[in-house]
Amino acid sequence: MNAVIMPVADGWTIAKRNALKIRRSPDMLGGVVMLPVVLVLLFAYVFGSAIHVPGMPYREFLLPGIFVQAVIMSAQITGYTLTLDLRKGIFDRFRSLPMAPSAVLIGQTVSDLLMNLAGLVVMAAVGLAVGWRVHTSPAEAALGFGLLMLFAYAFSWVTATVALALRTPESFNNIATMVSFPLVFVSNAFLDSSGLPAPLRVVAEWNPVSTFTQAARELFGNTSSALKTADVWPIRHAVAASLLWIAVLLVVFVPLATRLYKKAVSS
Amino acid sequence: MSDAITAEGLVKRYGGVTALDGLSFTVPRGTVLALLGPNGAGKTTAVRVLTTLLRPDGGRATVAGHDVVEDARRLRAHIGLSGQYAAVDEHLTGAENLEMVGRLYHLGAKRSKARARELLERFGLADAADRPVKGYSGGMRRRIDLAGALVADPPVLFLDEPSTGLDPRARAALWDTVSDLVAGGGTLLLTTQYMEEADRLADQVMVVDHGRAIARGTPDELKDRVGGNRIELTVTGADELEPARQALAWVAVGAMRTAPESLRITVPVTDGPEALRRVLGRLAEDGVRVRDAGLRRPTLDDVYLTLTGHRASGAGEQARQTGRTGQAEEALR
Numbered sequence: 001m002n003a004v005i006m007p008v009a010d011g012w013t014i015a016k017r018n019a020l021k022i023r024r025s026p027d028m029l030g031g032v033v034m035l036p037v038v039l040v041l042l043f044a045y046v047f048g049s050a051i052h053v054p055g056m057p058y059r060e061f062l063l064p065g066i067f068v069q070a071v072i073m074s075a076q077i078t079g080y081t082l083t084l085d086l087r088k089g090i091f092d093r094f095r096s097l098p099m100a101p102s103a104v105l106i107g108q109t110v111s112d113l114l115m116n117l118a119g120l121v122v123m124a125a126v127g128l129a130v131g132w133r134v135h136t137s138p139a140e141a142a143l144g145f146g147l148l149m150l151f152a153y154a155f156s157w158v159t160a161t162v163a164l165a166l167r168t169p170e171s172f173n174n175i176a177t178m179v180s181f182p183l184v185f186v187s188n189a190f191l192d193s194s195g196l197p198a199p200l201r202v203v204a205e206w207n208p209v210s211t212f213t214q215a216a217r218e219l220f221g222n223t224s225s226a227l228k229t230a231d232v233w234p235i236r237h238a239v240a241a242s243l244l245w246i247a248v249l250l251v252v253f254v255p256l257a258t259r260l261y262k263k264a265v266s267s
Numbered sequence: 268m269s270d271a272i273t274a275e276g277l278v279k280r281y282g283g284v285t286a287l288d289g290l291s292f293t294v295p296r297g298t299v300l301a302l303l304g305p306n307g308a309g310k311t312t313a314v315r316v317l318t319t320l321l322r323p324d325g326g327r328a329t330v331a332g333h334d335v336v337e338d339a340r341r342l343r344a345h346i347g348l349s350g351q352y353a354a355v356d357e358h359l360t361g362a363e364n365l366e367m368v369g370r371l372y373h374l375g376a377k378r379s380k381a382r383a384r385e386l387l388e389r390f391g392l393a394d395a396a397d398r399p400v401k402g403y404s405g406g407m408r409r410r411i412d413l414a415g416a417l418v419a420d421p422p423v424l425f426l427d428e429p430s431t432g433l434d435p436r437a438r439a440a441l442w443d444t445v446s447d448l449v450a451g452g453g454t455l456l457l458t459t460q461y462m463e464e465a466d467r468l469a470d471q472v473m474v475v476d477h478g479r480a481i482a483r484g485t486p487d488e489l490k491d492r493v494g495g496n497r498i499e500l501t502v503t504g505a506d507e508l509e510p511a512r513q514a515l516a517w518v519a520v521g522a523m524r525t526a527p528e529s530l531r532i533t534v535p536v537t538d539g540p541e542a543l544r545r546v547l548g549r550l551a552e553d554g555v556r557v558r559d560a561g562l563r564r565p566t567l568d569d570v571y572l573t574l575t576g577h578r579a580s581g582a583g584e585q586a587r588q589t590g591r592t593g594q595a596e597e598a599l600r
Contacts, residue, residue: 006373013370021358024399089354093415096318098343099371266321 007100014094014107015114018081022115028077032115036070036123043190044130053192055226063123063132064216065189067148068209070123072184074116075155076176078108079163083172086164091265105257109156116152120145135221144219147242151212154249161253164260188235189213194228205230208245214238271296271331271423271454272317278325279312279478286312288478289326294471296422299455301469303462305567309478310458311351314427317456318348331423344372347416348425354412355400361387361411362396365418372419379418386414390444406437413444424448426457430464442467460567466490474574482574493565493573494521494535498543501531501559508532511557514549518542521573530558535569 022028043066044059053061085091094104124132124145134141163172186204187193193204204210210230215238217223234241272294279287286309294300302310315321317330319339328335333342355364362383369379387396390410395403400411409429416424429445430438445468449455459465465472466486474482474489482489498518502511508525511532515523521535536542539562550557 009373010371013367017356017359017363017367020363021356024358089350089352090356092315092320092350093348093354093368094371095320096343096346096348097368097371098340098373103371 003100007102007106010099010103011106011110013099014103015111016107018108018111019114022111028115032074032077032119033122035073036066036119037126039066039070040123040126040130047190051191053224053227055224056222057131059127059131060133060222061217061227062190063127064144064220064222065187065213066127067120067123067216068151068189068212069184070119071116071148071152071212072155072180072209074119075112075152076159076180077115078112078156079159079172079176080169081112082108082160082163083167083169086167086264087169095265101262102258105157105160105261109153109160112156113149113153116156117149120148132222136219140219140221143239144216147212147215147219147239147246150246151242154246154253157253157257158249160257161260164257164264167264183207183209187213188230192227193230201230205232205235208234208242210235211238211241211245215242269296270294271298272300272329272456274313274317274326274328276326277313277316277323277328279309279316279321279323286478287316287323287326290475290478290480291326292473292480292483294454294456296454297452298470299449299457299468301465301472302456302458302475303460303465303472303567303570304458304475305460305571308475310475311427312478313475314348314350314425314456314458318346318425319343344419345421346423346425347419347421348427349409349413349416349429350427351431355408355415357401358399360397360399361392361403361414364400364411365414368415368418374419382418386417390414404437406433406440409433409437409441410444413441417448422453424453424455426455428458428460430459430461438464462565462567462570474570476571476575489570490565493570495537496535496539496562496564497533497569498536498539498546499531499533499559499561499563500546500557501529503530503556503558505530507555510553510555511550514546514553514555517549518546524572535565535573 040063043062048058048062051058091104095101159176162175166172166175186200187207187209188204189209193201193210196204211234214229214235218238229235270293274293275291277287277290278285288309290309290313292300302313304310312321316323317328317335319335319342322336330342331345333345335342359367365383365386366379369382370376374382384396387393390413392407392410392414395407400408403411413426413429416426426445430441433441442464445455445457449468457468469486471483472486472489473480482492484492498515500511500515502508505527508527508530512523512525515532515534518536519534520537524533525531543560543562547557547560
């Protein structure tokens, strides 16, 4: 087997193993399916009754933000699973086999992407049930979901990097929660960020979560001319900026995670 | 070339700790070498270097003719490893675990599947094949992990403390399996803390201490050096220790150990049953009252005391595992 096919074939073998694992652990599957449902209902009904955005129903404004939040949460499964596997001998077994070393991370991120996709489908269905609508062409909507999936995949590599640097599930969870909550809340995901005080507003405008949310809103047609968006480049060109973010995340974190993996398993 | 494994001056340091301190040895093709030593002696580090999991800081090693550093990827196609912790996936069934390993050895889907069934049958796991490993007993896990090392039928096998944590029955069953395996002509390197295990499975035993080899020979040669069985004698009062020591000195072939707090004396002997009979006869004549007397095989601790004059550094750990905590307090006299 050559150097190109082997990582792909081995990665697929590992991804299948992870998919079986997910199917057999109800807690994980429950987290992926139930968490998005709870998020949609909670935000739609609790925030929805208090927050009003100009020119459109709040739930239409909200759903793209929830999608991005769910992607960030679900991508953390990659990091968490890696810290759990590090505690067992399974990586030793993998490393003693004539497989492509990169296949472990490729397989992990690919299976988590499939899980993220399942979560998005459930969320979209619940969203449609509570009044979210797509106002664009099917091609643009598909592009919207495609962009979210690409972001999910790229972000999996970020959580993998953090996990392989920290190496224990406890410290990973602490850091992941501490970083992801401000990241999601200081953005335009749930609110019109123009109402925030100046320093927070600037952070929110340049926050990649805002960029991805804005891109999703545009691609699903959940925007309104009555709602002013921030006049910064990543928001005005949200789709292009999102693609750029994805490229940057992959270029930085794929090699970094790969290097940290080698270090973590060979000590 | 006739050596399946060669190691020349292997060195591995972790910070200030030297795990391997110039370890050298060879394992001829088709033979079994046991690395015997306590926790921290460097056994596992040696296995990790030879199975390409760890890069040595110095020295070189080959397995099946491939250099562990330069040629790691090709080397891996020729080895099977079963480590100290059963490296199997809890959520996958036994069959799925073995199939996955087969796929990663690039055996192809069909052969991986067939090989998995074959091994499950051979290891007595056919009934549990389609149950997640989560529900397996400790012995079953060990067997499925061992089966994982055999999927590609590798010519060189590494077993790192294969029986640690197993109950005596599971251990005996595992030994039978391993004996059958090596009878087929494979090369095996195993590590162990148990003299008995090395005796049972290995052609050659190498005693490792602080990352260095301190003795090598067949199990019988080693036992001759260490002395065969031990007589362990407990008397009823402190004033009876001295007469008991005199009686034991009569049959002793090595240093006697006395633990005054527990009123126990341990001494290596040859021809154990006869020596025990004679000692008990003489003690009865002398009127020394004995609370307990028996024969036992030499332990790792005994091997160490004889060969190095010091106690196995991980002896506390081993004592806990074998439930012999009292011995850790014994003094060498």
